[in-house]
Amino acid sequence: MRETTLVRRNALRNPVRMLLMVGCIAVAFLIFGVLSAVATAFRLEDQPGGHERMMVVNRNGFQQTLPIAYARDVARQPNVAVSSPVRMALVYWRQPKDIVSAVMVEPETYLDLSKDVVKVADEDRARFVATRDGLLVGRALAERYGWKRGDQVTLQSFTDLREDGSRAWRFTVAGIYTAAQPGGSELAMAGHFAYYNEALLTGRDRINWVLVQGRDLAANDAMARTIDAGYANSAAATRTQSEAALGRAFLSQIGDLMLIVRLIVGAAFVVILCVVGNTLIFMVGERTGEIGVLKTLGFSRLRVARIFAGEVALIAVAGAVAGMSVAALIVSALGTALKDVLPGMTMGASTLAMAAGLVALLILLTGILPVLQAGRVNIVEALGRK
Amino acid sequence: MTGSVKQIAAVARIALLGLPSRARMSSATVLSIALATLVLLGFLAMASGFRATVAGTGSDQSAIILAEGSASEFNSAIDTARLARLDNAPGIAAGKNGPLLSAESFATISAVEDGGGESSVTLRGMGPQGLAVRPLARLAGGRMFTPGRNELVVGSALAGRYRDFKLGGSVRLAGMMWRVVGVFEAGGSAMESEVWADRKLVGQFFGSSAAVQSVRARLSEASALALLQRYLAADTSLKLVARSERAYFAAQARNMGKLILFVGWPLGIAMAVGALAGALNTMFTSVSTRSTEIATLRILGFRGPSIFVSTMAEAVLLVLLGSGLGVALAGLFLQGRSASTIGGNLTQVMFKFDLAANDIVQAVTLALIVGVLGGAVPAWRAARRPLVTAAAE
Structure with a gap:
């Protein structure tokens, strides 16, 4: 049996649990995707030429x-x-x-x-x-x-x-x-x-x-x-800054938007780390017996770990793709609805790159304990347990 | 009937006593609910605090007069020729030197905070009666500015946060030195985020295009507003509109408060959906680890409903713990924390996070919905599972 087949079959064995984990991850990525798009729309530095064009304004603000x-x-x-x-x-x-x-x-x-x-x-x-x-x-x-x-x-x-x-x-x-x-x-x-x-x-x-x-x-x-x-x-004293810097300074007065965004995305990811990580550990415990069987059949510790890592990756990637897809839909709908208020709301390449980074980090953090645990399973104990 | 109640109580007790053995999964649920509650409460408390601050700026005893069609001072202009005709308007309280009226305009100034950062602040130019027309404001230290002199009176929120605005200090504005001669309080309202000076000087040195943007009037009594409004409406050439200060600021607060809630609720709900997935997972796991226990109970004669209720009790207990933790964290870290944002004049308004009882009720309700939904499906499954399959495991 090929490893990929094992990974796929394992993941689908308890479809409800799988869906719940994927759903939980999807929600976190949804929050990340939408908030990042809103945050980029607020950043004027993405305006073409915003860094090169300078503005001389009254030191007391552009209203003066x-x-x-x-x-x-x-x-x-x-x-x-x-x-x-x-x-x-x-x-x-x-x-x-x-x-x-x-x-x-x-x-x-x-x-x-x-x-x-x-x-x-x-x-x-x-x-x-x-x-x-x-x-x-x-x-x-x-x-x-x-x-x-x-x-x-x-x-x-x-x-x-x-x-x-x-x-x-x-x-x-x-x-x-x-x-x-x-x-x-x-x-x-x-x-x-x-x-x-x-x-x-x-x-x-x-x-x-x-x-x-x-x-x-x-x-x-x-x-x-x-x-x-x-x-x-x-x-009338002046302040001369690039258009981008001026926009940033003005926005920082609305509130520390980036900090708020980071805190919320952080909270969402802590939630999935806890939920998904724990479920995975529970899952490995539940499958101790069959890990023993695999090892008896000659699967190396590395191969067993790889099979579990593959399952973790499958779940995380499925969740991230689902979350980012829904986020893209919401962003395009919001972008149309708010085009008068907040133009330029799109999901950029930098957001997608960050999402990919987050997936990798998520796989590493949630996967490391269960994968180590699965690799360490002792044949004699595993088969003797049931 | 009492028998089934007893049954339910007994099974619920077994389920809850078994919680510590499933500590890790359960605490994941508690934590995820706590974080969802915290995020929602953060936004609700921000909205409540902002609304309380801005809406608290207005009094019924005072009226604000703007040019017709202007929703805020920001885009209102009143030419001085029309100003004189307000002196005889009815409903305005009389002071020692004539009616209590203050013609005002504002400018934006940039000031240095204690931390070294710079931000925009409202500089309000007002008449000599500026303090008298504001029932909510009083001097907390120093004195009012002297007309014609470069003197400032600052709100207490600014005095506490800006290096430039300490009583007795001075600050360079428009190429001149200005002395801070007084600090005023206004019941923690947004007014405390303003700097006051003589209107003529503000008009002269800060070059606002309109000499007067609004007129503040102290009413002889709250009901006199109608008299004043009728007087202004009768003279169509005046093109002025009077509102009570309270109504004016309540309208100003509404938009920003709404905006915060528009962002806060969807985020809170999204977090709750994530927590719901976690709760369902925990409860399915709980039911599956307890499957032998549940089968045994049912063989002993315990009925489906009692099994259902016991699982629900576990889920509800977990979310209550979680939302309790979230409320406690919010109370500890958010309550009373000061924040600032841009107000109606595009300048800073200081406010405090304020957890209202209503906010807590809403957040706990959301958590309970998660608990009930997250408990019901697994509980239903546990109660309905054919005995043979359950006992065979």
Whole structure:
């Protein structure tokens, strides 16, 4: 009889127990798979170019503003290849609950800096750059509100008042962009800073950040220090960081997400270690008699151990595959349901690699005692027991 | 009838007394239930604590006035021309220097924590009546800021956690030094995570685009809110809306509390399903190790139901032990632990984990469901197994 046949037959001998163990392992991997996907979606460092693009923000946070003059100063830094000032605008369409994420930008430099993130057709780009009240709108957003190129839309601002005291801003939809990466957000919009700025009643000539692309990436850190040192004693001190680092710092304020994820996944794995490990030890005890028979037939200690190790591996792999498959289904469903709130939720290669590592660790930890125990069974005792 | 009760009690006793001999499998179940309970309780306690902190920030004695259409201060702007017309509004309590009103705006500042990390904190600019319009707040040390001076009054949650905000110290903000002249308490609410200063200075040096975002008013009595609301609604050019502070903060707390529960429950249930697989396994093993014992009992005349109940009793005892352990661990390690997260203004709000009685009931109920489900199938099997097969083993 081949070893693999023995392994298979043994595993299926008590199908209920087998299923329960596989189910228990599957649940742990399910938790791991879903939480990892959510955690990756939160990490902006996976945005293409997120490590290279730098942002100069107010030291007090990106909600605070900087004078527009900073953008001109930054552009003169020797290491700066392209830079672009950005102002956030808190606006809504028709109802206050329909808040739209909008930025007011300098079109050409902004699009040059964002080409890793958004894709814009050449004619859309040209039209957006040439239209003073033009808007570049994400495809998903345009579909949601039924906007087409050339449409006039009036957006209401929450906080920014126009010189005439009104909150209504007229724009023309000049172009539609799509996400450069699958799963990327298509729900934002950009307008011209110059158009927005000149009509403001208060807070004119203020921006929220300057986007910067360095010539030499290795010199980025030195450039950041020089910029920040220049404003250290001014009314608006700055902090210059990569987009990824800024995103991480912001997220760490929501809570230590990664720690919470690790604790929960840890708890789930402790549960399966206990349950599966104990069941396996019990199983070896139950089969002492037949291990004696195998050994009598001339199976070496190593072969017996291998047969049991094979069974442990089969159970663990079956559980992991089942768990990760269900996790993949849930992640894709959640990804569709939450694509407006949390775009980019996918099960990446790094998650799968970690799952493989966890399976190996699980086999080792749950298997080592029962396998050693099975290898050590003494023929005389085993056959004499029953 | 009493006979069968006695029978059940006797068999249950045998089953439970035999537990120590199956200690390893049983403790695996206890531990897995304990961990599932702990994970669920962690989220429930976080949600309760957060809600208590944020919802506790509001009083019925005070109203918050925002621009029409704005759900929070964050996206509200009120131009100063309309501000003066609030002075004559009805329902507002009178102080020594006119009606108790405080026009406010906020900015975000970055501050250094005791541990050295930096995070964003709300700097609230308020009028001289800022303290008087807040029934829940009182000075715990020092004094209120002097209008026109670079002085700060900090919430006690911040004073306890931030190096930058110790009473008597000073901190560099917007290129100037600011002195911390007072610390205020507000019953452990989210208000304690704010820094207060003169509104005119905040507007001037922290460049918020709106000079005034909200107006806080002390009501002459809780029922006066309706008067104020009617006054604001009657003048359509005002475009202002008043809510009681309590209603405002309860709405703010709802979303975050909901979010925590949306994450917590599915995770708790998934862990419970894993624990259920473990419990079923343990009970099947228990029934199979006791198969000779059970067969003997049945030959002696004990009936199926008593065998069923005894196995169920074992399962329920195990999950009760497990959930008890989980609750104890949560009480020991989570209760009162302080945490912080981002609040409505995208700045830090400090809160404490709070295990409410209701949370414990929910977690223990979940564990009991696991116990009943995990016990029922093996118990059914043990009670129904043909005697011949059972005794033959």
